[in-house]
Amino acid sequence: MGDAPIRVLMIEDSPGDARLIEIYLSQATTTTYRLTHCTTLDDGLGRLDRDEFDIVLLDLKLPDSSGIETFEQTYARAPDVPIVVMTGHDDAQLAFRAVREGAQDYLVKNNVDAPLLNRSIRYAIERKHYEEALRVSEERYALAISGANDGLWDWDLEEDRIHYSTRWKEMIGYDEDELSIHPEEWFSRVHPDEVARLKQEISDHLSGRSLHFKHEHRMRHRDGSYRWMLSRGIAVRGASGRPCRMAGSLTDINARKMTEQQLLHDAMHDALTDLPNWALFMDRLGVAIAQCKRRDDHQFAVLFLDLDRFKNINDSLGHAVGDLLLISIARRFRAFLRPGDTVARLGGDEFAILADAIESPSDATRIAERINEELGRPFDLQGHEVFTSASIGLALSSTGYDRPEKVLRDADTAMYRAKSLGKARHAIFDQDMHRRAVELLSLETDLRRAVTRDEFRVHYQPIVALSTGVLEGFEALVRWQHPVKGLVYPEEFISVAEETGLIVPLGWKVMHEACAQTAAWQKRFPAGQPLTVSVNLSGKQFRQPELVRRIGEILSDSALEPSRLCLEITESMIMEDAESAVDKMRQLRDVGVELHIDDFGTGYSSLSYLHRLPTHTIKIDRSFVRRMSERNGKSQIVGTIVTLARNLGMRVAAEGLETADQLAKLRQLQCEYGQGFFFSKPLDHGDAGRLIASTAISWVVAMRSSIRATRVSRRAINPPIS
Ligand code: C2E
Ligand code: MG
Numbered sequence: 001m002g003d004a005p006i007r008v009l010m011i012e013d014s015p016g017d018a019r020l021i022e023i024y025l026s027q028a029t030t031t032t033y034r035l036t037h038c039t040t041l042d043d044g045l046g047r048l049d050r051d052e053f054d055i056v057l058l059d060l061k062l063p064d065s066s067g068i069e070t071f072e073q074t075y076a077r078a079p080d081v082p083i084v085v086m087t088g089h090d091d092a093q094l095a096f097r098a099v100r101e102g103a104q105d106y107l108v109k110n111n112v113d114a115p116l117l118n119r120s121i122r123y124a125i126e127r128k129h130y131e132e133a134l135r136v137s138e139e140r141y142a143l144a145i146s147g148a149n150d151g152l153w154d155w156d157l158e159e160d161r162i163h164y165s166t167r168w169k170e171m172i173g174y175d176e177d178e179l180s181i182h183p184e185e186w187f188s189r190v191h192p193d194e195v196a197r198l199k200q201e202i203s204d205h206l207s208g209r210s211l212h213f214k215h216e217h218r219m220r221h222r223d224g225s226y227r228w229m230l231s232r233g234i235a236v237r238g239a240s241g242r243p244c245r246m247a248g249s250l251t252d253i254n255a256r257k258m259t260e261q262q263l264l265h266d267a268m269h270d271a272l273t274d275l276p277n278w279a280l281f282m283d284r285l286g287v288a289i290a291q292c293k294r295r296d297d298h299q300f301a302v303l304f305l306d307l308d309r310f311k312n313i314n315d316s317l318g319h320a321v322g323d324l325l326l327i328s329i330a331r332r333f334r335a336f337l338r339p340g341d342t343v344a345r346l347g348g349d350e351f352a353i354l355a356d357a358i359e360s361p362s363d364a365t366r367i368a369e370r371i372n373e374e375l376g377r378p379f380d381l382q383g384h385e386v387f388t389s390a391s392i393g394l395a396l397s398s399t400g401y402d403r404p405e406k407v408l409r410d411a412d413t414a415m416y417r418a419k420s421l422g423k424a425r426h427a428i429f430d431q432d433m434h435r436r437a438v439e440l441l442s443l444e445t446d447l448r449r450a451v452t453r454d455e456f457r458v459h460y461q462p463i464v465a466l467s468t469g470v471l472e473g474f475e476a477l478v479r480w481q482h483p484v485k486g487l488v489y490p491e492e493f494i495s496v497a498e499e500t501g502l503i504v505p506l507g508w509k510v511m512h513e514a515c516a517q518t519a520a521w522q523k524r525f526p527a528g529q530p531l532t533v534s535v536n537l538s539g540k541q542f543r544q545p546e547l548v549r550r551i552g553e554i555l556s557d558s559a560l561e562p563s564r565l566c567l568e569i570t571e572s573m574i575m576e577d578a579e580s581a582v583d584k585m586r587q588l589r590d591v592g593v594e595l596h597i598d599d600f601g602t603g604y605s606s607l608s609y610l611h612r613l614p615t616h617t618i619k620i621d622r623s624f625v626r627r628m629s630e631r632n633g634k635s636q637i638v639g640t641i642v643t644l645a646r647n648l649g650m651r652v653a654a655e656g657l658e659t660a661d662q663l664a665k666l667r668q669l670q671c672e673y674g675q676g677f678f679f680s681k682p683l684d685h686g687d688a689g690r691l692i693a694s695t696a697i698s699w700v701v702a703m704r705s706s707i708r709a710t711r712v713s714r715r716a717i718n719p720p721i722s
C-alpha cells in the first residue's frame with residue numbers, strides 16, 4: 001500500500017461517533033489517513049463524484065437516508081471504492097445484508113477501537129483490490145476461451161498501458177519479455193495504410209458509437225513480412241459509463257485473407273496469361289471515362305486486337321504451342337506498355353489495351369504500330385519459330401463515351417474494319433462504321449423475324465447439259481420476300497445469317513423445299529430425264545454433327561432419289577478442316593448424294609487435296625467464265641481447270657454463262673454443264689415449272705446453232721417464259 005496517505009471518506013451524522021473515529025485514525029502508527037467528513041448522504045455522494053477515495057466509512061442511519069438504501073446508493077455511486085458500514089449494536093441484520101451486497105466489512109460503533117478500525121480498513125482495501133484483480137482475470141479468461149490460438153491484450157486506458165499476452169507477442173515473432181507495455185508496440189507495427197482506420201475504429205467504440213471493436217489489418221512480423229490479423233475488443237466501463245479498460249484478442253487471418261485475395265485475383269484475371277480479364281478491363285475503362293468527365297483535357301484510347309491467323313497456328317502446331325504464343329505475347333505487351341496502361345485478354349486470341357492519359361490520338365496509333373512490330377519479331381515456341389500480326393481497332397475518348405461497353409464495341413467494329421483492309425493493320429473507329437454496325441444489327445433482328453415468319457422463297461436457276469442443250473436440273477437459290485423492301489438477294493443477308501447461325505435453320509428449310517419441289521416436278525413430268533437439284537450448303541451447316549442424318553431424313557420425307565440431290569460446297573469450307581471435311585464428304589457420298597465444289601478457283605484449295613475429295617463436279621466460278629473472252633492469260637484458266645477435272649475423273653460446270661461466245665468456248669473445251677443468264681435467271685417455282693413443261697427445246701436449237709455460228713442473238717434462243 002506504500003506510504004501515500006489513505007484517503008478516507010466518513011459519512012457520519014453523529015458528532016460524537018465522528019470524533020471517536022477521527023481519534024482512532026490519528027492513533028495509527030504505520031499508516032497515515034487523510035479524512036474527509038460529511039454528515040449527510042447527499043453531501044457524501046457529491047464528494048465521491050468530485051474526489052478520489054480509497055475507502056468509505058458509512059453510517060447507515062443518516063438524516064437524509066437510512067437502512068440498506070444508504071449503502072445501495074453509495075455502492076452504486078462508487079462501485080470501485082471499498083465500503084465499511086457502521087451500525088449500532090441492534091442493527092446486526094442490516095450490517096450482514098450490506099456485506100452480502102458488496103460492503104467489505106462492518107463495524108458496530110460501540111465496539112470499535114483503534115487497532116480494529118485500522119485492520120478493517122486495510123483488509124477492506126486489500127479485499128477490494130483482489131476482487132477487482134479477479135474480475136479482470138475472469139474477463140481475460142473469457143476472452144482466452146474465445147480463441148485459444150489468439151493473442152490477448154488488456155489495455156488500462158487510465159494508465160495507457162497494455163498487457164500483451166505471450167501468444168500475442170509470439171504471433172508477431174517476439175518472446176515474452178521482449179515488448180513493453182506501451183500501446184505503440186501494437187500501433188507501430190500496423191501497416192501504414194491501415195493504422196489510421198484502426199485507431200478510428202477503437203475511438204468509435206470507446207466513444208460508444210459501436211458495440212464491439214473489430215478491425216482487419218496487416219501487422220509487421222519480426223521478420224519484416226506483413227501478416228493479416230483481426231483485432232477484436234470490448235471496452236470495460238465505469239459506473240459513469242466512461243471506459244476505463246479495453247480488452248481483446250488478436251487472430252491470425254493471413255491464410256483466409258490470402259485465399260480471398262487469390263479468389264479475387266482469379267476472378268479478375270485470365271488464367272492462361274495472368275493478364276487482367278474482361279471484367280477488370282471494363283472496370284478500369286469505367287474509371288478512365290469518369291476521369292474524362294471530370295477533366296476536359298483527359299484522353300484515352302482503347303485498342304481492340306485480334307491476332308491474324310491464330311487458328312492456323314493452333315491447328316498446325318497444336319494447342320499447347322498456341323497457348324505458349326498467347327503467354328509470350330502477353331509478356332511482350334507488358335514489357336513495352338507504360339505502367340498506367342492496362343492490357344487485358346478478352347478471350348481466345350483477342351486482347352484489349354487501355355492507353356490512359358494519352359497526349360493525342362497519335363500516341364494510340366503509335367502503340368498500334370508498335371504492337372505489330374513486336375508481334376513481327378519471331379517467337380521461339382518449343383523450337384518452332386512463329387511470327388504473327390494483329391488487326392487492331394481503335395476507339396478514342398474524343399468520341400465522348402459514357403459507358404465502357406460502347407467503347408469496346410466501337411473498337412471491335414474498327415478491328416473488323418482493319419481486318420477487312422488486310423492483316424497487320426489498324427483502323428480508327430468513326431461514325432460511318434457505327435452506322436454500318438447499326439444497320440447490320442437491325443438486319444440481324446429483321447432476319448430473325450423473317451425466319452419465324454417464313455419470309456424466304458426458293459428460286460430455281462436452270463443448269464443445262466452443254467453438249468445436248470437438255471435441261472439437267474436447277475440450282476436452288478434463296479430469296480427473302482421482305483414485307484417492306486421487296487425481294488432481297490442473298491448477298492445482302494447470307495453473311496449475317498452465317499454470323500448469327502440463322503443460316504442453319506434457313507439452309508434446312510431451303511433444302512427441304514427444293515427436294516420436295518423437285519420430287520413434285522418429277523411426278524408431274526415423268527417422261528423426261530429425272531431432274532437434279534443443287535443446294536448450297538453453308539459452312540455452319542456442313543459442320544453440324546447431324547448433317548448426314550438430316551439430309552437422309554429430308555430425302556425420305558420428300559421421296560427424292562438421293563442421286564438427284566447435289567450439295568454445293570465451297571473450297572474454303574473444305575480447307576478450314578480438310579481432314580474432317582473429307583470424312584464428312586465420304587459419308588455423304590455413301591448416302592448417294594452428289595457433291596459439287598462451288599465457286600472453284602476463288603478459294604485456296606490445295607491441289608494435293610483435290611484428288612482425295614469424293615467430288616463429282618467442279619463448278620467454275622463465274623469470274624473465270626467472264627474473263628474467257630479477254631485476250632490474256634486469264635482466259636486460259638477455264639481450260640486448265642477443265643483439263644485438271646478430267647484428269648481427276650470429275651465433271652465441270654460453268655457458272656455465270658452470259659453470252660453465246662462463252663457458250664461456244666465452253667462447248668469447245670468440252671465443259672459438261674452451264675448455268676447463267678444466257679439460259680435463264682433464277683425463276684420462282686411457278687416459272688420454273690412452266691419452263692420444264694415447255695421443255696428446253698430452244699436451247700437444243702441454240703446448241704446446234706452455236707456449232708454453226710458463234711454469234712447468236714440471245715433473244716432468239718431465250719426460252720419462252722410466260
Ligand atoms: P452461288 O452458289 O455461286 O450461286 C450463283 C449465283 O450466281 C446466284 O446468285 C445467281 O443468281 C448468280 N448468277 C447466275 N447466273 C449468273 C450470270 O449469268 N451472271 C451473273 N452475274 N450472276 C449469275 P444469288 O442467287 O444472288 O446467290 C448468291 C450466293 O448466295 C450463291 O452463290 C450462294 O453462295 C449463296 N446462296 C444462295 N442461296 C443459298 C442457300 O440457300 N444457302 C446458302 N448457304 N447459300 C446460298
Ligand atoms: Mg451455288
Ligand code: MG
Pocket residue numbers: 598599619621655
Ligand atoms: Mg457459285
